[in-house]
Amino acid sequence: IKKGKLPPSPSKLPLLGNLHQLGAFPHRSTWELSKKYGPIMLLRLGSMPAIIVSSAETAKEILKTHDLECCSRPPLTGPKRLSYNFQDVGFVPYGHYYREMRKICVTELFSMKRVQSFQSVRKEEVDLLIKSISESATPANPVDLSKGILSLTASIIFRIALGKNFQGSELDNDKLQKLVSEAATMLGSFCASDFFPYVGNMIDWFTGFHRRLENTFHELDAVFQQIIDDHFKSGTTMHEHNQEDIVDVLLRMVKDQTENGAIHLTKDHIKGILLDIFVAGIDTSAIAIIWAMTELARKPTAMKKAQDEIRSCVGNKGKVADNDVSQLKYLKMIIKETLRLHPPGPLLLPRETASHLKIGDYDIYPKTRIAVNVWAIGRDPDIWNNPEEFIPERFEDGVIDLKGQHFELLPFGAGRRICPGMNMGMAVLELALANLLYFFDWKVPSGVEIDMEERVTISLGKKTALMLVPIKYNIGEDDEIMHC
Ligand code: HEM
Secondary structure (H helix, E strand, O other), rough: OOOOOOOOOOOOOOOOOOOHOOOOOOHHHHHHHHHHOEEEEEEEOOOEEEEEOOOOOHHHHHHHOOOHHHOOOOOOOHHHHHOOOOOOOOOOOOOOHHHHHHHHHHHHHOOHHHHHHHHHHHHHHHHHOOOOOOOHHHHHEEEEEEHHHHHHHHHHHHHHHHOOOOOOOOHHHHHHHHHHHHHHHHHHOOOHHHHOOEEEEHHHHOHHHHHHHHHHHHHHHHHHHHHHHHHHHOHHHHHHHHHHHHHHHHHHHOHHHHOOOOOOOOOOHHHHHHHHHHHHHHHHHHHHHHHHHHHHHHHHHHHHHHHHHHHHHHHHOOOOOOOHHOOHHHHHHHHHHHHHOOOOOOOOOEEEEEOOOOOOEEEOOOOOOOEEEEHOOOOOOOOEEEEEEEHHHHHOOOOOOOOOOOOOOOOOHHHHHHHOOOOHHHHHHHHHHHHHHHEEEEEEEEEEEOOEEEEEEOOEEEOOOEEEEEOOOOOOOOOOOOEE
């Protein structure tokens, strides 16, 4: 029995502990519990201890003061299988391999230079989305924006990672997107082995979890293998725009092992990283754009203000480019406000303590799981006025940024495990939103009330499709550039 003072806990059931209290929306249920038990509470999930952190101060303790003790990941069943036994970066427990792999991600795969080098990919794909919406835009015809936005972010990530988009080929984008979505569902699904070490495995065979996980793994593996084989066949110079994609970079590193410091990279590492990029990069950016458009559709004054800013900045140039975006202050406030209310990873990715630590008076023991409820922190009435309301102006003074230094707003996490794809994600988010708002006025179909229901997988999206009516904005010859 552990000695010391433990954080407060709700009462538990035998065997289940507090598992039954999580429900379908753990970010909401733990938020409710935290109102009674405080910003750091201890739950027992089956036989696993877990602390839930729900205030900016306690998040800072975990993600900054005690980051080193708290930056491992629990070895969960779904992530373990799909990441080729943790040969990735996002799910692997902390250690030497993680540090080396993270270095490769930050300096090679997702660096600012790399983000800039994919500028033309983002532009072409956003142009295609705008074109397809323009073609179907009539005053009576709502478009499925969720579908369009998801295929935009999927196409961008496929092209960045693999050098091409699969539209029209045997493995088309929709098929690959469905496979990625199944992987995200498996990563977010209940898996008994993760809570009941002895009997859990049997339960997972009985419920079909293992079979479904194996199927997903084998289908993804076949795709990854085909992608790698294709890269070997074609060589880098055959790709679009003669540009190195992420698989090229990794294959180059596999060939020239001296580049990788102390780790030996194999094809399974490439596959593990591809898994991370697909599940971490496609849905998250799409979800954020969809929620932003949803909130703006519900708040026409904010939509109009954003459009006025964009249109007066861009004038009759005919599209918003990457370099216009830096001027769009209100758009940036909209993005912060969207990520405050709808962080795509509401509890971040699960962490695990590597050693004993103390937070205030409380003792936290090794191998305790940690969830940081950034969704609840974004709604904390001690930090935010009218927390449930969408008010982009609250970020007017520009003090709070998204880089993990302001613990009241942590959609990308903080500390050693902060999202390494933040710049990549933000570049897509800003460009897509700016163009959607520049080219169209958006109306809610008459008689429809936009619903805000959520859908939980490994991320938190909008459950039902966002259907809006696009009305083409007339970009006149005399639309002058006002203040860019
Ligand atoms: C709006 C877009 C995005 C959001 C909101 C987001 C959010 C997050 C969050 C909350 C985490 C967990 C941080 C933690 O555990 O403390 C994370 C991790 C990660 N993200 Fe993102 N992400 C986005 C886009 C991307 C993109 C575009 C990529 C890659 C192309 C990416 C790659 C990763 C990876 C590899 C990790 C694991 C990092 C690690 O464990 O060291 N993300 N992201």
